[in-house]
Amino acid sequence: MLRFILTRVSLVIPTFIGITLLAFFLIRLVPGDPIETLAGERGIDPARHEQLRKEYGFDKPVLVQYGIYLGRVLQGDLGKSMITQEPVLSEFSALFPATIELALCAILFALLIGLPAGILAAIRRNSIFDHGVMGISLTGYSMPIFWWGLILILVFSVQLDLTPVSGRIDVLYYIEPVTGFLLIDTLLSDEEGAFWSAVKHLILPTIVLGTVPLAVIARMTRSAMLEVLGEDYIRTAKAKGLSRFRVVALHALRNALIPVVTVIGLQIGVLFTGAILTETIFSWPGVGKWLIDAIFRRDYPVLQGGALLLGVVVMGVNLLVDLTYGLINPRIRHNR
């Protein structure tokens, strides 16, 4: 097990370098000068422009810039935002809980509906329910996130006036951040109705962000279940006289979960990509919206730092999933 963890952790290093390379060079490929963007529409005097370029180190060759950047990153210095002059790390950690809260709700939503739907579809294979679930999940999987979000806003917020259009909570509440998770912080505060306001604001973003994982989990659960239900040991379990429920929920599900957990791990990365779009649609004050804004402002340090931090989080989650995999699959645990 220790060797397994060490192997996995050592794989993190090249991935890490890869992320810094991508984050650094991709943004520089995008046309647009950060200092001109900073100056705004009125323009900037060429002497001041030159001075600022020097200050930010943009006058050096790109490779040298990358070397300096990498050296700072290795010392834990991600730089300061060119707009706010705040350290990237502190901006990230202030905004990240909002993204985590949304992502957790989305994956929970996807699991709570996707798993049972997939299991039932497998048990009632080729039934109307099965075809329905598979059809809906294919639709969900194929739907562009921004379009789906706009449609939901149009129907539920604009037409039916059931949910708020954007934000995390009504403006009339001020919640002192304790954990950063609004659902918890509102419960800790004594502001009446704040919790419900936070829940209401979460509903649509959760559905939008959770739709793709939900579709993937439902389809994966179904096919894993179908495969497992045909195994010899399921016949053995039935031959023991176990109830149908126990055969499915214990003997089959335990084995079917193995590939499903892998897929969930892979979905975490997809989830952050989705979060960037979802947060922009719903003006959700998380790292996704922060990154999008940084792109428009050509805020290089924020983009580089944000992408790097998100990458580290995704790697961490995937490592965690791989370890869980060993927990639920004894064959892997003992081979290592």
Next chain:
Amino acid sequence: MALLEIENLSVEFPTQGGIMRAVDGVSLSLDEGEVLGVVGESGSGKSVTMLAVMGLIPFPGRVKADRLAFNGRDLLTMSEKERRQLTGKDVAMIFQEPTTSLNPSFTIGFQLAETLRLHEGMDRKAARRRSIELLEQVGIPSAESRLSAFPHQLSGGMNQRVMIAMAIACNPKLLIADEPTTALDVTIQAQILDLLMTLQKERNMALVMITHNMGVVAETARRVMVMYAGQIMEERSAGDLFASPQHPYTAALLAALPERSEGSTRLATIPGVVPGLYDRPKGCLFSPRCAYATEHSRNVRPELRPWAGGKIRCHYPLGDPNRNAEIQADHPVGAEAAS
């Protein structure tokens, strides 16, 4: 009263090409403590017959029978719940592939205890004690430490011993062994057969041994049922069957045994394959491959009838003194006629 009574059992699977009849009118009665061998090629319906007894025919398979009773209780009319109380307790089954028949995600101890807790209502401790006893009975060394092992950590032979321990956990009256030794090494095969026979004698348990290995039947069974394409072809005591088979199919199976081909350069075979869904013959199901087939046997399906102390489904039993004349009268078309 017989322990297991089966009358006119059929199992059908609807397929896209029509209804596939895997078991076709099988009747059988088995007494307490009796050992029955069921032999036949792959696809002869021998396993499906016994899965029907266990209630394990997968959807959309359909089971039909005039009577299907265990210990005097009608299996066809009882509720699913009552049926589950019987299966695994009074009727147990072990399978061909021991390693895939055990759940890879649970320990041996969990899988053994599960049966005991379900049917005997034992608590965790009692089930654990009993599990150790059972593993010792089936000859697993250092039984206690094996409880925490997973199936992939044991050999095939060990896993089959675990399967047997699980099957006999609740002292079943009937044990169905579906090719229990096919997937094992030859040396292990003998050990597993010995174990099964010892347990059978000790507990006076009825045993159905499904196999396509005539050697296994000869070593274990007192009575043998030969199945072909879902039907019983011949049924009689093991001694008689091996000494003087009455059905041409049985005779051909025995002739194909390597030990019976000594002296000849080629092993005897049965030409052709078992009929499938689309080429099921109108007459005797074996007639397309039978050396003694006639116009009559190709058009009229023989009934299972009493013959020479057993039962047979053939127009021209090998022991019938008039058979040559009858075959000649019915226009022979088989291989024998051609040569």
